[in-house]
Amino acid sequence: MREILNNYDVLGAFWGTIKLSILGTIGALILGTIVAVLRLSPVRVFQWIGTWYVNTFRNTPLTLLMLFSILGMSYILGIQLNTTDISSNVFRWAVVMLSVYHGAFICEALRSGVNTVPAGQSEAARAIGLTFGQSMQHVLLPQAFRGAVAPIGSTIIALIKNSTVAAVIGAGEAANLMSVVIENEGSGFSVFLTFAIGFVILTLPLGLLITRMSRRLAVKR
């Protein structure tokens, strides 16, 4: 294990994983919130768009989305997110696809959070004259987020682990380095152990934090 750490930039690779995860989480939270608002809006067309988004991206394998981003979007359609630097283009597409894919799960987690909010809350919001957007922003979503800390947290942990899928397009992160190490050194047990420990270090504290937060943030009724 010492040898792997000495000969390869494991920390650098995990730094890639961390960057992917953080940016992917931010993107997924933004997209997921937007899609949730679409699904909750009173306008039919918006609801359809939201439902379509969730059904499409929740049911498409992430590997496929990753490959599509490079083979389909970058090569065939020529949509590059960085025209001068190939590895940056790949990295950015990986962030986008992680966001798009997990956004669908965040949306559903948020909707489960909305279900923890009694109907009377949004009725009271409407009754004082808040518009749909205002009652979402100030009454419904804050409570929904706080009621959905646990499922949102699970989605973020899944996102961190799923960031390894970005290896299929060669984004610089832990799983990508792992396949390089395996190619050079053979698939020794220590290789797996090194990378597994890395992921546990990333996700375990987060899991504990989420459990604590979901209790602390729960809205008292």
Add this chain to the structure above:
Amino acid sequence: MTEPLVVLKDVNKHYGDLHVLQEINLEIGKGEVVIVIGPSGSGKSTLCRAINRLETIESGTITIDGKTLPEEGKALAELRADVGMVFQSFNLFAHKSILDNVTLGPIKVRKQNKAEAEKRAMELLERVGVAHQAQKFPAQLSGGQQQRVAIARSLAMDPKVMLFDEPTSALDPEMINEVLDVMVELAKSGMTMVVVTHEMGFARKAANRVVFMADGQIVEQNTPEEFFTHPTSDRAKDFLGKILTH
């Protein structure tokens, strides 16, 4: 009587096969306090909720201060700001402090600045007797206190009319009067009110008129004195007989 503030004309609504509101005609004058009573399921809540369009209606018109209720969107939100509503289950915003509950509408809808809204909110909380709880959260207050905050929250919008849907029926008996006292004071101050309640004491003390509903219809209406002592319809006699013996 002055110009009617709220006018319902030939209002109809169904839930599936159930005709919950049948040809409802009702006028409520400025400063008038109208009590709506009737058996469970007669459509009192639906009537109340239709007035600020928390429920849609199928036919007929509802106007408030001469303006027809808009269908949706910003215009509806604006009109709702002028119609206060107090619910049976208080419905305070659970994630906001008492003070923030009261200032949310004035700041976001009336575009008041924070200091101004908070000053007014404290005056209103003072008026309903919960000013010392301003920094607490709803779950930390008793039901009676929460309901008084809900009244203050409505008042902060300077509504033209206030709707109350059984404001005391979720309360422990010892808390009912603290809420009714606030409502009586409000009625005396000249607020136009529509109140669904079975509290006879309040009706006698504060109401100008009692509207009796049964099976989705307004069966009879009269002054509280006349209605409680000389109901004319059989439905009303039957209903009063049941609640007065309790």
